[in-house]
Amino acid sequence: MSKRYMSVPKNTICLWYDKDAEEAARFYASVFPDSEVTAVRRAPADFPGGKKDDVLTVEFTVLGIACIGLNGGDTFPQSEAFSFQIATEDQAETDRYWDAIVGNGGQESQCGWCKDKWGLSWQITPRVLTEVMQSGDPEAAQRAFEAMMPMRKIDVATIERAVAGTE
Known part of the structure; x- marks a missing residue:
């Protein structure tokens, strides 16, 4: 496929959430300047952490830093390592x-x-x-x-x- 897709940053921080990536991203956007939710993507099919049409990923920025929140289920909890x-x-x-x-x-x-x-x-x-x-x-x-x-x-x-x- 040679078709070019919408602009995707070369590097994006991916943060794993159980199921609340959109709520978290909206909270960060409300607290920190230069922060916003830029896209909410729904799953095209069922996946291990959810069902078709559930929010799968949320694209957002925190203080200008590009992030993506992935609703991947409870397999990988957050830790102080990040x-x-x-x-x-x-x-x-x-x-x-x-x-x-x-x-x-x-x-x-x-x-x-x-x-x-x-x-x-x-x-x-x-x-x-x-x-x-x-x-x-x-x-x-x-x-x-x-x-x-x-x-x-x-x-x-x-x-x-x-x-x-x-x-």
């Missing part, structure tokens, strides 16, 4: 994303990690933390790292004090 790392500018943005994910049936974890209600892991990471870890200042990085370790949601002010050596 996560989205979201860089935040300040405490308000950190709180907004964290609260949206955790407050919509998700759960908190350690060091800025949380899971959404579909089991997908997210790292909500203030830039101040990432920047100090890349700064080449090992003492400031160590102080920030040690301040971060007992946290669930990252507290920007605490990290800033640790970087400055006043914590």
Whole structure:
């Protein structure tokens, strides 16, 4: 077949869902800027995770990153082996994303990690933390790292004090 199909990105993140890919994609589009659901595709025939005409795949973006959600059934659950790392500018943005994910049936974890209600892991990471870890200042990085370790949601002010050596 030499027929060209609609534009398909060269690389797309494929996320496996039990049956809720469309709900998850619409949630992500409502929370993160530069995010949208671009297509919902229905199964042309029965498949191991569902029936003909069920939603099979959902094409969407998260912060401009192309993704496809596959409703493949419960064979492969999400794990921390894959996560989205979201860089935040300040405490308000950190709180907004964290609260949206955790407050919509998700759960908190350690060091800025949380899971959404579909089991997908997210790292909500203030830039101040990432920047100090890349700064080449090992003492400031160590102080920030040690301040971060007992946290669930990252507290920007605490990290800033640790970087400055006043914590």
